[in-house]
Amino acid sequence: MTAKIESFVMHCGEMGSRWGFNRTVGQMYGLLIIHEQSLSAVQISEALNISRGNVSMGIKELQSWRLVQVQHKPKDRKEYYSPAGSIWEMATRVFEERRKREVDPTLSLLRDNLLDAPGNEQEQYAQDKMHEIHDLLETITHWAAELQSMSPDKLNTLMKLGASVSKVIDMKDKFLKNG
Amino acid sequence: MTAKIESFVMHCGEMGSRWGFNRTVGQMYGLLIIHEQSLSAVQISEALNISRGNVSMGIKELQSWRLVQVQHKPKDRKEYYSPAGSIWEMATRVFEERRKREVDPTLSLLRDNLLDAPGNEQEQYAQDKMHEIHDLLETITHWAAELQSMSPDKLNTLMKLGASVSKVIDMKDKFLKNG
């Protein structure tokens, strides 16, 4: 590993826990991304100086995020790993998985709590707040899904046109009035 | 604390680490959000059964996220805490702080690495990937900023009109052609 590549891989490790996994899982994913060829478990464990067992667990974790692919080479019984999908797909998958882990459980709890009537004033206030949070999370979730369904090209084009979302919406208003 | 309120507070605790802080900080914030009156440090420590010192550290953490406010009551030397801003502001602050912690350091590392020329083919491939990631993160960052600058009302109205982002963009195209 050259210094530049190593700095990237190590950075992925440090950021790992902030992105939702742990250090070695972050390193593993970083390594798979910047390495052109797919890698075997032993190669990964040697490159990162971690145990074979840890690699196995890490791969499992990355698979649960739908971020790695397994490949087989002819005449070779080993499994080779590479990132699943494009960079854009990787981003949408991380988003989606994080939504599942960070938002969905909360939405479900809020829905449950909103079902039965508040018992007193304190609970009324609490429910009002929960309602606000619930509605906001739903809105954000929907918007995220919309953006994810667009190609990065479309997003980029739009950005480069200098069209902020607000401007587009204003245009829409204009269009609806004029047309 | 009624059962309903407690379930919310405990949930915030469980989710805390997924949202970027730890259990007690999550509980503290949950408590402040659903509690109408602002609370003193001692009240928080009693409500959550945690030490006074831990409350102090937790408040500091929440302040670093710009999520709590300090108040003073007349004839009372204690500090009283309450959530800073509306639910929408709370969401944008969490987003923004997470961006600072989760994305900005990576963007900066990528920029640094992209400055000098690749030394060999392997590094060329790595740099191409880094470039892709860099551009994507920038696009996402910009979009997030755009959405954050909108009021939740505006977002909601748009959602309820059934206008998906794609549709809006199509409208924009139409508008540009027709008008």
Added chain:
DNA sequence: TTAAACTTTCAGAAATTACTGAAACTTCAG
């Protein structure tokens, strides 16, 4: 000044999370 009422800090303990390495398991060619 003083001291009461409060807040912050931080060393060490407790709790949690991650990692290792050896054993168990799986697969497949011969």
Added chain:
DNA sequence: CTGAAGTTTCAGTAATTTCTGAAAGTTTAA
């Protein structure tokens, strides 16, 4: 079958993170 070449599991250990509580620090009223 057998055993070689691989993968997975998991108990125990290591590392990290969080929490406590006592001591130090701050503020203010008198």
